[in-house]
Amino acid sequence: MQMAKFITFEGIDGAGKSTHIPFVAELLRARGLTVVTTREPGGTALGESLRDLLLHQTMHLETEALLMFAARREHLAQVIEPALARGDWVISDRFTDASFAYQGGGRQLSRDKLEMLERWVHPHRQPDLTLLFDVPLEVARARLDAERTPDKFEQEHAAFFSATRDEYLRRAAQFPARFRIVDATQSMDATRAHLQTLIAVL
Numbered sequence: 728m729q730m731a732k733f734i735t736f737e738g739i740d741g742a743g744k745s746t747h748i749p750f751v752a753e754l755l756r757a758r759g760l761t762v763v764t765t766r767e768p769g770g771t772a773l774g775e776s777l778r779d780l781l782l783h784q785t786m787h788l789e790t791e792a793l794l795m796f797a798a799r800r801e802h803l804a805q806v807i808e809p810a811l812a813r814g815d816w817v818i819s820d821r822f823t824d825a826s827f828a829y830q831g832g833g834r835q836l837s838r839d840k841l842e843m844l845e846r847w848v849h850p851h852r853q854p855d856l857t858l859l860f861d862v863p864l865e866v867a868r869a870r871l872d873a874e875r876t877p878d879k880f881e882q883e884h885a886a887f888f889s890a891t892r893d894e895y896l897r898r899a900a901q902f903p904a905r906f907r908i909v910d911a912t913q914s915m916d917a918t919r920a921h922l923q924t925l926i927a928v929l
């Protein structure tokens with residue numbers, strides 16, 4: 728039996744990453760694997776309550792980062808770690824790279840503080856694979872304009888998203904062994920073909 732894997736989907740708002748999670752989950756299930764799909768912030772009853780606060784309430788930057796990691800600690804304890812221990816594969820829509828990108832890159836919180844929280848909350852757990860859906864800023868913004876009422880992050884200015892994207896790309900360069908960049912400007916079929924190739928080697 729294959730060892731359980733932890734896969735994360737990342738990207739700025741409007742990159743289209745969430746659209747492809749069901750597709751990848753089905754690719755894995757077709758191999759006879761049990762797959763748990765989840766999201767951050769959220770994934771647990773407490774996490775979903777914190778998600779509502781985080782996406783819609785104005786708060787101090789450090790409060791925002793601490794709540795993100797509080798939700799993540801619960802997510803790990805209640806969902807991610809138990810699933811992996813059972814031998815299930817886990818796909819999460821965002822994880823700690825999002826905190827570095829949004830609170831670090833976008834909001835300019837000290838990277839040292841984020842690294843300290845990361846060491847505290849999950850010192851021994853990192854994704855086995857991180858799929859970074861990357862699009863030019865103008866493409867992402869155009870996609871957001873066509874969607875539902877935006878949350879507080881989606882309402883941010885272009886400079887915020889530019890800094891967020893830059894931090895995602897910096898993280899990908901820092902951790903090339905687990906990051907794979909997906910060109911999310913491609914057609915649905917081309918993107919799925921690329922994802923099939925990436926997943927096939929796991």
